[in-house]
Amino acid sequence: MDSVSGSSSLDGLRWQRETGVPEADDSNGMLTQEDFFALMTQELAHQDPTKPVENNEMISQMTAFSTTDGVARLNDSFAQFANSMSSSQALQASSLVGRSVLVEDNTFGMATGEQPKGKIVTDSPASNVNIYVENTAGEIIQTVPVGNVPAGESNFTWDGMTSNGELAPEGAYRFRVAGLVDGQASELQAMTYRKVDSVTLAGAGGNIVLNLNGGSTMNLSDVVEVTQG
Template identity: 75%
Template sequence: MDTVSGGSALDSLRWQQESYKVADKDDGMLTQEDFFALLTKELSYQDPTKPVENNEMISQMTAFSTTDGVTQLNDQFTDFASSMSSGQALQASSLVGRSVMVEDNSFTLAEGEMPKGKLITEEPASSVVIYVENAAGEVVQTVPVGNIGSGESSFTWDGTESSGYAAPPGDYRFRVAGLVDGKASELQAMTYRKVDSVTLAGAGGNILLNLNGGSSMALSDVVEVSEG
């Protein structure tokens, strides 16, 4: 039985393959070129009497193709996520100077402003009154509303106290009370807050809207935007 020895042709082939080296990659990722170089290296060292089966070769090619496809998909998703972040940043920056609704009844009054709010009730209410309280809890203005239906109702405070003079700038809150099914109840009140600035890399990677009065909220939590 003939045996295969290290002839000149085989040695020459082996020498040529050994002279090829996979280039170092800064990111540690194998490219398609690297894969074929390693595959050629594997073939040069195999026993000629026991060549690699076709199904093994196909399996290796399929595995690499799948890995390469996943890598490309990850790159595309990263580009998509970056594009989405840029779009959200642009959207958030357009809100500076405008007002967004906050699920809170407190707000900060600036000179010349007329704060807006919204009261919410699941059932009709009667004898509804809006009380404006300062930071000390003192009622500075009382606004009778009367009867309202279920749902949401918007309102605006002109910024004046019961005396008729403009209220000083500072922290205030709306408190809304009325009768629901004949029983005294406090209704939910929300306020509009002006956006002073935007933080693009806030807590948890969220885009944050910095509101007047020192608080902030995530862009994703915005449910309504007002011009003023």
């Protein structure tokens, strides 16, 4: 006579511990407010009845935790504010593409037919001022007479023509400015306007870099002046 066993394949499964995927923990190992109150509850439950926790000690613990929690929340707020500022700066910088910015540099890139602009900077009035346009080989391809300039900043424009009356080819050039200051031959500072080709955001919270014509770059924070075209 066959006997029937009271066990089945399901019986073996009945005693297996259920394992699940642990929930994601966003606390990064730090105690939360719930953890603090849970610990405090356990401390009160297991305290020595003859040596109860002093009120001052309990208030001190709560104050310390509140301060730590407040600092953590403040750090989060600052991080969100920094990300917001980066996004705002990136949007601001993107509006500069196609426009010109003033750079404290006398070198520039020029496309055929352009008329590069710049500024002469001097602390004292100067006379007999000339602007020498040089190519990458250091050759003077055009001399632009300016005459007298006052102290401060003076705008100038090069028509993009060589001394032979021909259009200068596309490429990199440099403005060199010289004149007389207090009767002495002096070189004056020249700043140039450079067109912004594109913008690069160097990571979250990083510098925003403007990519200028001619291959050079500059930080958005270094922009002195912005003009159309």
